[in-house]
Amino acid sequence: MKSAVETLNPTRVRLTVEVPFEELKDSLDAAYKKINQQVTVKGFRKGKIPARVIDQRFGRGAVLEEAVNDALPKFYTEAVNEAEVNPLGQPEVDITELKDGELLSFTAEVDVRPTIEIPDYSGIEVEVDAIEVTDEDVEKSVEQLRERFASTNPVERAAVEGDVVTVDLTAKVEGEVLPDGIADGVSYTIGSGELLDGIDAAVTGLEAGGEATFTSELKGGSAAGKEAEVTVKVTAVAARELPELDDEFAQMASEFDTLDELKADSRKRLENMKQFDQATQAQERVLEKFLELAEIPVPEKLLEDEVNTRKHNLEHHQLGQMGLSLEKYLELQGKTVEEFETETKEQAVKGIKTQFLLDELVSKEELNVEQEELTEHLFRRAASSGMSPDQFAQAVVQGGQVPMLVGEVARGKALAVVVEAAKVVDTNGEVVDLSDDEDEVEAAAETVEAVTGEAEVAEEK
Template sequence: MKATWEKIEKNLGVLDVEVDADRVASALDKAFNKVAKKANVPGFRKGKVPRPIFEARYGVESLYQDAIDILLPEAYSEAVDQADIFPVDRPEVDIEQFAKGETFKFKAKVTVKPEVKLGDYKGVEVAAVAAEVSEEELNEELERLQQRHAELAVIDEGASVSGDIVVIDFDGSVDGVPFEGGQAERYSLELGSNSFIPGFEDQVIGMATGDFKDVEVTFPENYHAAELANKQAVFKVKVHEIKRKQLPELDDEFAKDVSEFDTLDEYKEDLKKQLLTRKEQEAQGVRENEAVEKAAANAEIEIPDAMIQSEVQNMMRDFDNRLRQQGMNLEMFLSFSGQSSDDLEGQMKEDAEKRVRNNLVLEQIAKEEKLEVTEEEINKELENMADTYKRSAEEIRSILGANGSLDSLREELLLRKTIDFLLENSVEGAPVEKKEETATEE
């Protein structure tokens, strides 16, 4: 097989491929074996028609598309390897020649991973970040723990307030006509969560158990369902139940319930250490991000739109997975927030481009510095994963190998190693100071 690569723009080129005639014949054989199983030829059972009779009846050309479908993917993959290119999008393929007894010729217009021209990446200035835990931060963490361990008590009397969970029926309509997704029974809604159409939760606040009310809202202008955008809707709401969080007292008994300590003072001391460790990790993350972003800012890259869009789709899938872990999904989120899928993708695009740029720069730095991940480092990471998942390192390796994730693990470790290299070769700048508010500031 012959394959030549010609670049026509910075990230775009054409693969010119010619596949030997014997491989065309082999692909035609496979195509015949596939279609012969279904071919109806008088006098022959399915799958038993001789090849010459099939071709005489239907023509050899009837096999061409199936043969191309068999041969093209493998030929394209081999051509990519020969040309030593890294495609980042599906190719535009133009079939130039395919016939029995002849070679198979095609051209593929391919968008490839861009070239990265590195700027300064050693010696970039990275600000020091202080890791301290204030008394206020400790108290805020204790309040969060109180909220987490609160019990929900049913409120039989009195009106609902922000923070309550109300169990409601609602039936929505526009101009008296019900719309899809506007009805539910015994739905649990946390007031103040802003998970419904703006204005809905505010009007439910103040309702008591057994109350009925018409809640009037206006769908946002950019609502994902275009037929509802800017429309006024009426939801008939009934409150079945109100649940309110009952916070536990912050005392020694609380410490015993949520930790291995006997007193609140001991628990607070341990909690402060945990917070400090978290702050130190966050500070390290801030410094790493600054080092990477400064190196990326100094580089020259023209990123193909296909790479950015692919990253946006990855981010959308991750977001959907997180929503599902919370008992929701992307469709429900878009419905409640009044956004469309395009709106959400648009919000993610800038961050997606930054991620792609940073990763491309890190890959190039790793090449320039000849950084590699050793088998010892792979084994150490597998041991860490084994501890986390309570399985043996051999099992973890087998699982990752079976689903093709070992290479991804190696790439992830190389990125981490490159970030460590950047930070080790950075210059510590002035510490980041927390801005204090003054009486003269508005």
């Protein structure tokens, strides 16, 4: 076999391949065998029809077509390996010549990973928010804990904001009660905004036994997105009572003996959260600077596929679970279709460039993924997917996605290398040292995932 490679542009090549006919022998034999099992000829047992008879009855062309289809993937792979290119996606193959007994020639055009020069990232500087936890932050955190330990007591008065009401709901669309439009005994805290738009105004001022009707757009169910006439009947009103903020509350709500100790722990937890947010912010901004320094061409077909994948995931998975259409989502976001298309394309470009650049750095720095790192990443991904580690691991193995997980961790390690080399200061002018963060690699992997999205740049041969 002879092959040659022609660079069409930085992200696409054309392979030209010539195969001597004798190299098709195994595929020809397989083609005759396959046809033998599929057809019957009077006077011959099934599977025992001579090749010359198959040629006469069904045509030599049918055999050649079957043989070529069988052989092409192997010859294409050999040509790819010989040319030392990294194809992305499936090739566009064109058979240019097929002479029976002499020669098979074909061309294959395919997108490839571009050659990328890793820029000098040692001079990257970014600014991040300073870690500041105010007394108001601590008070708000303690108040949220206090809310969790609130008790409710029935009252015989009109409902007011903050009360917990028990209600029966009936929803009608165009005068007809929906099949799933009746719900009895629903508990709702007035002012929480957790049910239907308009319900707060409807139930405020009603006593037990009171009833009101309001119009609201349904968020889910069989008529999601439609305007409905909702009748709400209050069956009970209860007032929420918050516990006193004292040492007794601290002992009830935590492992601490005093309120001061509880507040000190809340401050420490808030500082840890802000420290994590600061590290994430640093990683995101360093990655932005790193991408700006590099020249990274993006294959058009790959970009098109990535944009379509992102749209599909948003529309059929994320929005589908919330009962929202794309049109309603854009309306809630205040975006036009054109703005959405532009934003999605920009995100896709950034995701592809991030994968290309960090993968190149992984290769250059010879970064390896340890089993412990992969296990930690698997545990986190399992938790975020709502599956047990064993279930998630089984799904990953069965889906052939282990290389994808390894790639995610490796890119996280690559980004961590760049972040460690960068100068990070906060808004107070203080240098931020992220090198002591034990979870730096895993946090960086999360940052990369957020940019690259669910779709992986697949290399296929």
